[in-house]
Amino acid sequence: MHHLRAQVGARLQLERQRVGLTQGEFAEKLGIAKRTLAGYEGGNSDIGASILDVARSLGVDVLYVVCGERTPAPETSLTAKESGVIDSYRALPEADQAAVERLTTALAESAARYEATKKAAQ
Structure with a gap:
């Protein structure tokens, strides 16, 4: 002891x-x-x-x-702005949440294509 x-x-x-x-x-x-x-x-x-x-x-x-073990850091920490976006999303009706999901997916895909094109042009 x-x-x-x-x-x-x-x-x-x-x-x-x-x-x-x-x-x-x-x-x-x-x-x-x-x-x-x-x-x-x-x-x-x-x-x-x-x-x-x-x-x-x-x-x-x-x-x-x-x-003797460190407290693990959270895998993701949200900024106040990100937290606000999530709160707003959660306040939407389900149909609008689906629209937001489609929109953000399309934006992310578009940004990825743009970055790939920009990188290829270098």
Whole structure:
């Protein structure tokens, strides 16, 4: 069990450093004493879920701290503009959604043909 505590503590320290906080700053934001944080990072005591939740809000990858695996980045992240387009699409009646799908498919195909023609001309 002590070995696991040491691994969690070491990863907590790496994450604290990654988010750019000193031990003192991190401890203050977590609402704990610097000595308590040093105990967590040194593998001398178990860190509780409530502390990990606060750490998560500070940008710490808690999955990494606990399990040693990085939280996967979302495969696709939408911009606010893209999200707005999707929201508008979803608000359309089904028949209009089908028309939008045909339109966007035709535009994409046309753009691909244009790019291929432009590339061939070079």
